[in-house]
Amino acid sequence: MCGMAIMINTVFEEHHDVPPAIALQLDNAAPNHNILVLAFAGLYCMEGVTEQFRVRFELENHAHDVYDAPRT
Numbered sequence: 001m002c003g004m005a006i007m008i009n010t011v012f013e014e015h016h017d018v019p020p021a022i023a024l025q026l027d028n029a030a031p032n033h034n035i036l037v038l039a040f041a042g043l044y045c046m047e048g049v050t051e052q053f054r055v056r057f058e059l060e061n062h063a064h065d066v067y068d069a070p071r072t
Helices: 002-015 035-046 063-067
Strands: 021-026 052-057
Touching: 002 021, 002 035, 021 035, 035 052
Parallel strands: 021 052
Antiparallel strands: none
């Protein structure tokens, strides 16, 4: 969640604006699947910082699951 704020604040600092639509893609890790991530994204819309905020998750068993798995 903190990473989302850092990303958006960095965009604002470098470009002096925030895009009207933000799409964030997260991995399928359990910490990303909670109400705080969605509420945090929703606050950006409610406060008028951005018009649309989309959060997407990788499919289960995507490439990271294969490449990051311990080798036996």
